[in-house]
Amino acid sequence: MQFDNSSPIWVQLVEEFSRRIVTGEWPTGAKMPGVRELAADLGVNPNTAQRALAELERLELCRSERATGRFVTSDDARIDEVRADLAAGAADEFIRRVRGLRMTHDRARALLDTRWDHHDHTTAHAHDGGV
Numbered sequence: 001m002q003f004d005n006s007s008p009i010w011v012q013l014v015e016e017f018s019r020r021i022v023t024g025e026w027p028t029g030a031k032m033p034g035v036r037e038l039a040a041d042l043g044v045n046p047n048t049a050q051r052a053l054a055e056l057e058r059l060e061l062c063r064s065e066r067a068t069g070r071f072v073t074s075d076d077a078r079i080d081e082v083r084a085d086l087a088a089g090a091a092d093e094f095i096r097r098v099r100g101l102r103m104t105h106d107r108a109r110a111l112l113d114t115r116w117d118h119h120d121h122t123t124a125h126a127h128d129g130g131v
Helices: 008-023 033-044 048-059 078-102 105-127
Strands: 062-065 069-072
Touching: 008 048, 008 078, 033 048, 048 062, 048 069, 078 105
Parallel strands: none
Antiparallel strands: 062 069
């Protein structure tokens, strides 16, 4: 994972871990990697990883069980809320960038539609073996 200077590393980890949960990389109810394992894999201080995991608990995306570790929430509605929040952030970033390019709303919408269709096509093409 590449970190940037736009926000503290623990905040970036919260977003990354949230993404892993909403995409199913860390499935609902699954045991999550431990603090030391995550810190080593990501090249961060264990205290930084711990802070991010504590925030995930506060956000109700995981729960701790004494002596057994942390587990991803089984609350699908909560996961859907976080998915919508992450998508809204991506949409806000897209809007900020295209406005910075002085693109009209209609042109930005057309661009998004075209790119969406392109990604649908390339994803389908990749699943059929590229034939």
